[in-house]
Amino acid sequence: MNRQFKPRDPQFEARVTESFDAQAVMQTLRAALLRVEPGEVEIELPYQAALTQQDGFLHAGISATVMDSACGYAAYTLMPVEARVLTIEFKINLLAPASGETFRAVGRVRKPGRSVFVAEGELYASRSGEDKLVATMGGTLMAIYPHERGD
Amino acid sequence: MNRQFKPRDPQFEARVTESFDAQAVMQTLRAALLRVEPGEVEIELPYQAALTQQDGFLHAGISATVMDSACGYAAYTLMPVEARVLTIEFKINLLAPASGETFRAVGRVRKPGRSVFVAEGELYASRSGEDKLVATMGGTLMAIYPHERGD
Amino acid sequence: MNRQFKPRDPQFEARVTESFDAQAVMQTLRAALLRVEPGEVEIELPYQAALTQQDGFLHAGISATVMDSACGYAAYTLMPVEARVLTIEFKINLLAPASGETFRAVGRVRKPGRSVFVAEGELYASRSGEDKLVATMGGTLMAIYPHERGD
Amino acid sequence: MNRQFKPRDPQFEARVTESFDAQAVMQTLRAALLRVEPGEVEIELPYQAALTQQDGFLHAGISATVMDSACGYAAYTLMPVEARVLTIEFKINLLAPASGETFRAVGRVRKPGRSVFVAEGELYASRSGEDKLVATMGGTLMAIYPHERGD
Numbered sequence: 388m389n390r391q392f393k394p395r396d397p398q399f400e401a402r403v404t405e406s407f408d409a410q411a412v413m414q415t416l417r418a419a420l421l422r423v424e425p426g427e428v429e430i431e432l433p434y435q436a437a438l439t440q441q442d443g444f445l446h447a448g449i450s451a452t453v454m455d456s457a458c459g460y461a462a463y464t465l466m467p468v469e470a471r472v473l474t475i476e477f478k479i480n481l482l483a484p485a486s487g488e489t490f491r492a493v494g495r496v497r498k499p500g501r502s503v504f505v506a507e508g509e510l511y512a513s514r515s516g517e518d519k520l521v522a523t524m525g526g527t528l529m530a531i532y533p534h535e536r537g538d
Numbered sequence: 539m540n541r542q543f544k545p546r547d548p549q550f551e552a553r554v555t556e557s558f559d560a561q562a563v564m565q566t567l568r569a570a571l572l573r574v575e576p577g578e579v580e581i582e583l584p585y586q587a588a589l590t591q592q593d594g595f596l597h598a599g600i601s602a603t604v605m606d607s608a609c610g611y612a613a614y615t616l617m618p619v620e621a622r623v624l625t626i627e628f629k630i631n632l633l634a635p636a637s638g639e640t641f642r643a644v645g646r647v648r649k650p651g652r653s654v655f656v657a658e659g660e661l662y663a664s665r666s667g668e669d670k671l672v673a674t675m676g677g678t679l680m681a682i683y684p685h686e687r688g689d
Numbered sequence: 690m691n692r693q694f695k696p697r698d699p700q701f702e703a704r705v706t707e708s709f710d711a712q713a714v715m716q717t718l719r720a721a722l723l724r725v726e727p728g729e730v731e732i733e734l735p736y737q738a739a740l741t742q743q744d745g746f747l748h749a750g751i752s753a754t755v756m757d758s759a760c761g762y763a764a765y766t767l768m769p770v771e772a773r774v775l776t777i778e779f780k781i782n783l784l785a786p787a788s789g790e791t792f793r794a795v796g797r798v799r800k801p802g803r804s805v806f807v808a809e810g811e812l813y814a815s816r817s818g819e820d821k822l823v824a825t826m827g828g829t830l831m832a833i834y835p836h837e838r839g840d
Numbered sequence: 841m842n843r844q845f846k847p848r849d850p851q852f853e854a855r856v857t858e859s860f861d862a863q864a865v866m867q868t869l870r871a872a873l874l875r876v877e878p879g880e881v882e883i884e885l886p887y888q889a890a891l892t893q894q895d896g897f898l899h900a901g902i903s904a905t906v907m908d909s910a911c912g913y914a915a916y917t918l919m920p921v922e923a924r925v926l927t928i929e930f931k932i933n934l935l936a937p938a939s940g941e942t943f944r945a946v947g948r949v950r951k952p953g954r955s956v957f958v959a960e961g962e963l964y965a966s967r968s969g970e971d972k973l974v975a976t977m978g979g980t981l982m983a984i985y986p987h988e989r990g991d
Contacts, residue, residue, distance in 0.1 A: 409592040412600060440607075441560040447625045448603025449563060455599045456591075474598045475805060476829055478629035478780060478931045480958045480978055482951040497976060498935040502804070503777060503831070505933045505976070523950060523958070525933055525978045527778055527829065529805070538634075538802030626956060627980055629780045629931060631807045631827055633800040648825060649784040651991030653955070654928060654982070656782045656825070674799060674807070676782055676827045678929055678980065680956070711894040714902060742909075743862040749927045750908045751865060754901025758893075776900045780931035785991075 392426035392465055392496060399464040403428065406472075407460060418453055420460075426496035428460040433489050445485035445512075447522075450492075454479065454508035454524045457494030462504035462528040465496060470530040475503075477526030485521045487512030494524075504528040543577035543647060547619040554579065554611045557623075561607065569604055571611075577647035579611040584640050596636035596663075598673075601643075605630065605659035605675045608645030613655035613679040616647060621681040626654075628677030636672045638663030645675075655679040694728035694767055694798060701766040705730065708774075709762060720755055722762075728798035730762040735791050747787035747814075749824075752794075756781065756810035756826045759796030764806035764830040767798060772832040777805075779828030787823045789814030796826075806830040845879035845918055845949060852917040856881065859925075860913060871906055873913075879949035881913040886942050898938035898965075900975075903945075907932065907961035907977045910947030915957035915981040918949060923983040928956075930979030938974045940965030947977075957981040 396402060400423045407413060407420045413430075416438065422429035430453045432445075440446040455477055463472040491511045498505040508524035547553060551574045558564060558571045564581075567589065573580035581604045583596075591597045606628055614623040642662045649656040659675035698704060702725045709715060709722045715732075718740065724731040732755045734747075742748040757779055765774040793813045800807040810826035849855060853876045860866060860873045866883075869891065875882035883906045885898075893899045908930055916925040944964045951958040961977035 406592045410597065411588050411590045412597040415588040437562050437566040439562045441557045442622070446561065446563040446603055446606075447628070448599055448606045451602045451606075451630075452597055452599025455597075455602075471593070474632055476629065476631045476778065477598070478627065478978060479602075480627045480950075480980065481625055482958055497933075498973070505935055507976070520951070523960070523978065525931060525976065527933065538805050627929065629827060631799075631829065633807055648782075649822070654991050656784055658825070671800070674809070674827060676780060676825065678782065708894045712899065713890050713892045714899040717890040739864050739868040741864045743859045744924070748863065748865040748905055748908075749930070750901055750905025753904045753908075753932075754899055757899075757901045757904075773895070776934055778931065778933045779900070780929065781904075782929045783927055 392499065394425045394464055396468040399425065403460045403463055406463065410456065412452065413456065416449065416452065423464060425464050426461055428457050428464065428494045430457045430492045431489060434487060445490060447479065447481055450485050450510050450522050451479050453490065453492040454494065454510055454522065455526065457492040458506035458508045458524060458526050459528055461494035461496050461506050465499045466530045470532055473529045473531055475527040475529050477524055479522055479524045481522050483519060483521045485510065485512055487514045489513045502530050504530065543616055543650065545576045545615055550576065550615040553619065554614055557614065558611060563603065564607065567600065567603065574615060576615050577612055579608050579615065579645045581608045581643045582640060585638060596641060598630065598632055601636050601661050601673050602630050604641065604643040605645065605661055605673065606677065608643040609657035609659045609675060609677050610679055612645035612647050612657050616650045617681045621683055624680045624682055626678040626680050628675055630673055630675045632673050634670065634672045636663055638665045640664045653681050655681065694801065696727045696766055698770040701727065705762045705765055708765065712758065714754065715758065718751065718754065725766060727766050728763055730759050730766065730796045732759045732794045733791060736789060747792060749781065749783055752787050752812050752824050753781050755792065755794040756796065756812055756824065757828065759794040760808035760810045760826060760828050761830055763796035763798050763808050767801045768832045772834055775831045775833055777829040777831050779826050781824055781826045783824050785821065785823045787812065787814055789816045791815045804832050806832065845952065847878045847917055849921040852878065856913045856916055859916065863909065865905065866909065869902065869905065876917060878917050879914055881910050881917065881947045883910045883945045884942060887940060898943060900932065900934055903938050903963050903975050904932050906943065906945040907947065907963055907975065908979065910945040911959035911961045911977060911979050912981055914947035914949050914959050918952045919983045923985055926982045926984055928980040928982050930977055932975055932977045934975050936972060936974045938963065938965055940967045942966045955983050957983065
């Protein structure tokens with residue numbers, strides 16, 4: 388349990404789960420929500436040949452998709468109940484080919500704010516129970532409040 | 539026709555098409571190669587509810603997927619025939635919700651090199667024939683030569 | 690004259706100049722404001738051995754300093770009179786060694802907003818009157834309004 | 841002592857120190873090398889009004905300058921003796937105003953390679969002995985070997 392951050396909405400886990408279930412792309416990718424804690428979220432993605440680039444590795448954009456959702460929901464755990472979450476930008480560094488049986492994206496809030504959240508993500512590839520870090524992400528998320536336009 | 543860059547391999551278009559066809563994820567997303575010129579590549583993606591986030595917009599990671607392929611293949615057009623292309627990193631800025639009937643990712647080489655290529659991408663959302671810029675990308679691609687490990 | 694953007698404050702040039710003059714680091718670096726237009730700003734920096742890295746090129750961070758100010762002020766030209774400007778994040782790609790007699794940083798707004806602005810920057814190195822693109826930047830700027838905390 | 845990485849050159853500390861001393865900009869900024877370990881380097885920068893932006897905070901580009909050198913030298917500690925180090929790109933997220941008496945930039949290698957190194961940086965502002973994280977960086981460094989052009 389992450390004790391660094393105190394969520395403003397005690398129902399943060401239910402709120403994240405509901406939003407995750409509404410991300411159609413997560414079901415399309417067969418991604419699953421593994422863990423939801425204050426400021427930290429983990430998403431699992433099984434390897435699928437349908438998601439690969441020309442060398443049979445997970446496409447960098449698919450890695451980015453699960454990492455972005457992990458970072459976005461990590462920020463969302465700390466937002467008040469009336470806020471929506473929006474990704475402003477992210478950057479991904481690809482450290483090694485995304486090759487494995489399953490992938491685990493971890494998103495962590497580095498700096499919460501009222502509107503602006505900075506989060507970091509990591510993608511681990513698992514093979515025979517061994518984890519390897521294959522990508523890192525740094526991104527900015529925004530909390531959009533009712534009656535705000537979000538830009 | 540882009541006259542700024544001279545491809546080292548005259549068969550660059552066939553080489554890009556073949557590699558694109560080998561990216562299983564492009565077929566999964568129903569993305570199509572629209573245009574292949576020296577240093578510039580365009581990819582089209584039809585809107586699909588299966589690719590959306592919780593508000594019904596294209597997920598930022600899916601935007602990143604087609605933009606990364608557009609940038610990667612833009613670089614690949616300028617690589618010699620024996621090279622493979624690898625994404626080192628990219629960053630995406632999301633300017634507006636990715637909402638539209640079709641999306642068009644344009645990748646352009648900004649600086650070619652022997653090993654390191656810098657490319658820029660743009661994502662346009664089309665609705666009723668009108669285009670709107672919804673995301674920009676800046677990334678680094680690498681040419682990997684035979685007998686090189688690629689890191 | 691850039692006609693794409695309409696500034697909300699007709700005195701935008703005076704406002705940018707005043708803020709630029711208040712950036713002590715610009716005087717320390719001997720940087721000068723070359724051009725201020727709606728959504729576009731140019732800053733000049735003379736080569737100085739005192740600003741170099743170990744190979745005698747302009748240090749990447751100094752390149753970033755003038756590019757960030759160019760991007761920030763480009764956004765500032767479009768902000769209303771009561772707003773302050775803050776950099777949220779930027780990314781720089783170094784295309785070639787920053788070697789030359791003078792450097793010119795150009796910042797351009799790519800997407801204005803109420804709070805969030807996306808800008809792009811370029812750094813040109815000049816030698817014997819010839820310009821060479823040596824770095825590109827993409828960044829996010831924020832307009833902070835009175836009574837807002839800015840995060 | 842960082843035991844995660846084994847330097848290829850046992851004289852890595854002397855090599856980093858020599859290169860740091862050759863970065864004229866570090867002396868101009870009055871930055872000092874605090875710590876050199878395998879894959880990790882720390883640089884200190886005293887607050888100076890001459891390095892500030894319009895609100896009296898350290899300019900984001902100056903923050904980037906010391907963080908980039910910390911990341912670059914962190915990578916350099918792990919390179920063989922014949923290699924030079926070059927920054928390919930970096931991204932910085934500004935978490936809080938860079939306000940304090942001294943600043944400490946920490947650079948850490950996240951992934952070493954033969955040519956490509958990924959590093960992460962943090963900038964801490966100290967006031968009355970208390971440290972606050974004010975910026976994070978993610979970047980790519982390259983090892984350039986003799987007879988290579990470096991692009």
